Amino acid sequence: MAKRNFLGPHGTVLSLGEFWLLTIAGFALFFGAWSLLAWSGWLPPNLLPSPRAVWATLVRLWDNPFAGHVYADHMLASLGRFLMGWAIAVAIGIPLGLLMGWYRLLDEIVTPLFDSIRFVAPLAWVPLAALWFGTGIGGPLLIIFVGSFAPCVISAYRGARLVEPRLVEAAQTLGASGRQVIQHVLVPGAMPSIISGLRVSAGLGWQSLVGSELIVVGAGLGYLMVQGQGNLATDVVIAGMIGIGVVGFAIDVALRGVEAWFRRRWGQTA
Amino acid sequence: MAAGNALLRPSRAVLVGTATVLAVLGLWWLATSGLRLLNPLRLPAPSEVWAAFQQINGRGYAGATLIEHALHSLGLVARGFAVAVITGVPLGLLMGWSRRAEALVNPIFLLLRPIPALAWIPLAIVWFGLGDTGKVFVIWLTAFVPSVINAFTGVRQVDTILIAAARTQGASTAQVLRHVVIPGAMPMIFTGLRLSLQASWTTLVAAELVGAFFGLGRVLNIAGQDIYPGMILVGMAAVAVCGAGTTWLLGLLERRVLNWRPAV
Numbered sequence: 236m237a238k239r240n241f242l243g244p245h246g247t248v249l250s251l252g253e254f255w256l257l258t259i260a261g262f263a264l265f266f267g268a269w270s271l272l273a274w275s276g277w278l279p280p281n282l283l284p285s286p287r288a289v290w291a292t293l294v295r296l297w298d299n300p301f302a303g304h305v306y307a308d309h310m311l312a313s314l315g316r317f318l319m320g321w322a323i324a325v326a327i328g329i330p331l332g333l334l335m336g337w338y339r340l341l342d343e344i345v346t347p348l349f350d351s352i353r354f355v356a357p358l359a360w361v362p363l364a365a366l367w368f369g370t371g372i373g374g375p376l377l378i379i380f381v382g383s384f385a386p387c388v389i390s391a392y393r394g395a396r397l398v399e400p401r402l403v404e405a406a407q408t409l410g411a412s413g414r415q416v417i418q419h420v421l422v423p424g425a426m427p428s429i430i431s432g433l434r435v436s437a438g439l440g441w442q443s444l445v446g447s448e449l450i451v452v453g454a455g456l457g458y459l460m461v462q463g464q465g466n467l468a469t470d471v472v473i474a475g476m477i478g479i480g481v482v483g484f485a486i487d488v489a490l491r492g493v494e495a496w497f498r499r500r501w502g503q504t505a
Numbered sequence: 506m507a508a509g510n511a512l513l514r515p516s517r518a519v520l521v522g523t524a525t526v527l528a529v530l531g532l533w534w535l536a537t538s539g540l541r542l543l544n545p546l547r548l549p550a551p552s553e554v555w556a557a558f559q560q561i562n563g564r565g566y567a568g569a570t571l572i573e574h575a576l577h578s579l580g581l582v583a584r585g586f587a588v589a590v591i592t593g594v595p596l597g598l599l600m601g602w603s604r605r606a607e608a609l610v611n612p613i614f615l616l617l618r619p620i621p622a623l624a625w626i627p628l629a630i631v632w633f634g635l636g637d638t639g640k641v642f643v644i645w646l647t648a649f650v651p652s653v654i655n656a657f658t659g660v661r662q663v664d665t666i667l668i669a670a671a672r673t674q675g676a677s678t679a680q681v682l683r684h685v686v687i688p689g690a691m692p693m694i695f696t697g698l699r700l701s702l703q704a705s706w707t708t709l710v711a712a713e714l715v716g717a718f719f720g721l722g723r724v725l726n727i728a729g730q731d732i733y734p735g736m737i738l739v740g741m742a743a744v745a746v747c748g749a750g751t752t753w754l755l756g757l758l759e760r761r762v763l764n765w766r767p768a769v
Contacts, residue, residue, distance in 0.1 A: 242672070243686065245665045249604050257605055261612035282632060340521065347522035348529060354748040355741050356707040358623075359722075361714055362729030362737045367547060382707075442621040442704075446711040449626055457624075461715075464627035472627045476620050484619040 284470040292470035293477065301471060302462035304454060310478050313444060313455040316372070317486075320379025321440040328387025328436070329429060335388070336395025337421060349388065357382035357443045361450050370451040375444065382443025383436035390432020394425025423501065430497055434490045441483045456482070549734040557735035566736060567727040569719055575743055578713070578720040581637060582705050582751065585644025589701070592645075593652025594694060600653070601660025602686065614653070622647035622708050626715055635716040640709060647708045648701035655697025659690025688765070695759045702755055706748045721747065 249257070266286055272278055273285035280288070296306040304312070335342040360381050364374040398421055406420050448457020456478045463471030530551070536542045537550035545553065561571045569577075600607045625643050633639035663686050671685050713722020721743050728736035 242665055242668050243602050243678075243681070244604050244607075244661060245668065247604050249608060253605070254608050257608035258612055261609045262616075264609070265613045265616060343518045343521035344525045346518075347526050351526070352745070354703075354745040354752070356703075356710045356744050356748060358707050358711040358714060359725060359741045359744040362725050363734070363741065365729060366732065366734060366737070438621075442623050442707070445621055446623045446707070449623065449711065450714050460624070460627040464631055467631065469628065469631050472631060476624045476628065479621065479624045480616075480619040483621065487619070 281467050281469055284473065289470050289473045289477070292468075293474045296459075296471070296474055302454075302459050306459075306474070306478065309454060309456050309459045309475075310482060313448065313457065313479075314482055316375055316448075316452075316455065317379060317441055317444045319372075320376040320444070321383050321437060323376070324380045324383040324387055324436060324440065325433065328384045329391045332388040332391025332393075332429075333395050333417070333421060333425060336392045336398075336425070337417060342392075349385075353385055355381075357439070358446045358450075361447060364447075365451055370453075375447040375452055378447040379440045379443050383440030386432050386436035386439060390428045390435070391425060394428030394432075395421055397428060398424035426497065426501065430490075430494050434487060434494070437486050437490055438483070441479075441486060445479055546732060546734060549738060553735035554738045557733065557739045561724070561736065561739060567719075567724050571724075571739070571743060574719060574721050574724050575747055578709060578722070579747055579751070581640045581720070582644055582702075582709055582747075585641045585709075586648050586698075586702065586705055588641065589645045589648030589652050590698065593649045594656045597653040597656025597694075598660055598682075598687065598690065601657040601690065602682065607657070614650070618650055622650075622704070623711050626708075626712050629712070630716060635718065640712050640717070640720075643708050643712050644705045647705045648698070651697040651701040651704075652694070655693045656690055659693030660686055662693060663689035691763055695755075695763065698755060699752065699759075702751055703748060706744065706751075710744055 269283075270285050270287075273280065273283050273288070284292070293306070298305065302309070331345070335345055357378055360378055361374070364377040368374045368377055402420050402424065403416055406416050411419065444455075445457050448455040449461055452458050456475045459478075460472045460475035463469070463475060533548075534551055537545065537548055538552060549557075557566075558571070560566060561574075563570075565573075567574070596610070600610055622643050625646050626639075629639035629642050633642060667685050667689065668681055671681050676684070709720070710722045710725070713720040714726050717723045717726075721740055724743070725737060725740040728734075728740055
């Protein structure tokens with residue numbers, strides 16, 4: 236026993252059986268503790284519904300509208316809003332980051348502005364966003380944009396800076412124009428960093444969406460949760476959290492797929 | 506360029522940066538007070554922001570002065586963050602050191618990790634009301650997951666040769682943990698802390714916007730309801746200063762704790 240643990244985790248390998256046993260025990264622990272807390276009567280059911288009650292609520296919300304829409308429509312509303320805001324952030328942030336990595340003057344102009352607003356938490360933009368673009372579509376879009384913009388810029392900038400200068404020089408020696416260098420050397424070289432930045436920015440953008448929906452919007456999973464909270468319907472609140480987790484997880488899996496596809500295609504490791 | 510020169514003369518980047526910031530401030534003044542191009546309800550003039558700043562410092566706004574609001578928010582972040590570090594780092598270290606603990610705890614993380622801390626705010630309100638406890642709870646959630654994951658990754662990245670070397674010299678498991686594994690995981694742990702500190706501010710502002718009695722989010726919320734753009738900008742600037750200040754403090758701490766590391 237002591238010998239096997241000589242190197243800590245590096246020296247221990249669990250058998251497949253033990254691994255699965257412990258994993259199942261972990262799931263059982265989570266749902267068991269939750270059920271026990273809910274059924275013991277120690278907490279009233281409007282504070283903590285049991286897993287079964289939450290599942291029943293999910294099924295009910297699937298067919299019956301709550302807070303104006305059925306569950307899938309709330310999900311789609313959130314996802315659509317997120318995709319719009321995130322797409323704008325990517326479309327502006329990635330080119331800006333690449334150009335900042337390429338033109339030093341642009342870097343020197345943008346960086347101080349960027350740094351001075353970087354520490355404003357995305358959700359602190361909510362009142363200003365509401366003032367500028369209203370609480371319908373524009374305001375929440377600005378919040379998602381602000382949340383996901385910085386990682387887009389930073390990852391593209393880093394990627395551009397990490398491109399081997401010799402490759403740039405080689406292309407230039409062979410007579411490539413500035414545009415050609417950017418297109419054929421800079422962008423592919425920066426790609427691994429950009430793609431990992433996309434994942435970070437999507438995660439942050441999704442969070443910002445949830446925050447903005449809690450505060451200003453009239454549809455979406457966040458709104459569903461706020462309405463549930465207002466009615467002290469904790470089962471609806473938890474159902475909303477599950478939807479947010481599922482969509483966020485799906486977005487991350489999709490981007491991981493893009494990352495894997497990119498690595499196979501370009502034969503690069505990030 | 507000679508080193509002496511560089512010390513005496515500000516670098517090009519500093520000059521361009523200063524010029525840019527001054528130009529933007531000038532444009533702001535020109536568009537609002539100077540030429541009145543923009544509706545003051547959209548973008549307030551610098552003088553209005555200054556007036557709002559003086560108002561909140563003197564008479565107070567939304568129930569307290571700016572310093573009181575800021576200290577309240579800072580206190581909540583500090584408490585939530587401290588609890589997250591105290592609970593998260595040891596759990597991450599344990600999961601990193603023991604594959605059994607990892608296999609047991611990992612499923613819980615698989616279930617909870619995709620849910621952003623912000624999505625816990627309504628539940629926190631149902632459970633704890635609009636007071637401080639709910640906010641500390643969501644900040645704890647924000648910082649807890651990165652603390653665990655980075656402590657875990659940090660332990661796994663410790664060089665096996667170092668552990669073997671300590672073992673050969675007769676170190677016990679406790680000694681290996683204390684002198685090799687935990688110091689080795691420290692840089693990674695601090696990376697996690699830095700990431701989660703920024704996220705903590707976002708969570709706190711969201712929680713305070715949803716409902717609070719004090720704090721910078723409360724200032725933003727009331728200023729939004731009063732359609733008081735000058736005060737909104739003061740609130741945003743205060744959030745930025747607090748976020749930057751705490752990040753700077755964490756950097757100081759990191760340099761002290763990691764002073765054995767050669768400068769990068």
